[in-house]
Amino acid sequence: MSRTDVFDLSRMRLTPGEGRRLDLEVELQPMDFGGERYDVAETPVPVRLDVSRMNGGGYSLRLRFAAGLRGPCMRCLREAEPRVEIDVREVDQPGAAAEELDSPYVVNEELDLAQWVNDAFAFALPAQVICREDCAGLCPVCGENLNEAGPEHHHDPEPDHRWDKLKELKFD
Numbered sequence: 001m002s003r004t005d006v007f008d009l010s011r012m013r014l015t016p017g018e019g020r021r022l023d024l025e026v027e028l029q030p031m032d033f034g035g036e037r038y039d040v041a042e043t044p045v046p047v048r049l050d051v052s053r054m055n056g057g058g059y060s061l062r063l064r065f066a067a068g069l070r071g072p073c074m075r076c077l078r079e080a081e082p083r084v085e086i087d088v089r090e091v092d093q094p095g096a097a098a099e100e101l102d103s104p105y106v107v108n109e110e111l112d113l114a115q116w117v118n119d120a121f122a123f124a125l126p127a128q129v130i131c132r133e134d135c136a137g138l139c140p141v142c143g144e145n146l147n148e149a150g151p152e153h154h155h156d157p158e159p160d161h162r163w164d165k166l167k168e169l170k171f172d
């Protein structure tokens, strides 16, 4: 496998109706997420690319890969490693009027694979990076990790000293 950023589709010399499957490797970029920087769990990442030459000209493309991020859980700050599986398609027909038939990743039969992979990864990620679905987060009072502290962790409400003076009053 070789690392691929831009892939020249014309080099495959596909005839209309013909298709080919390619296993490639693409570099994933670290990401900023909710003000935190997240590293990619592994990079380069292996990707599977299916290329079909369409009968009317142009290409139909399918991209599949799995990848993950590594960084702090947004609730409890422990290390989290969300993984996503990606399966996306693009179509590029020269001179197509419709936007969905004119892939932004294909220009002059050159596929910007690195851009497509990084965009698809960012799009597939969950809105929140959490270590696990039921992460309990941190105690808002003392900051202890509630996943470890358990459900019995609690704080007694602060005693209200405003009433102390009243208690000292004697009523006859």
Ligand SMILES: [Zn+2]
Pocket: 073, 074, 075, 076, 077, 078, 130, 131, 132, 135, 136, 137
């Ligand atoms: Zn967590």
Ligand SMILES: [Zn+2]
Pocket: 139, 140, 141, 142, 143, 144, 153, 154, 155
């Ligand atoms: Zn606490």
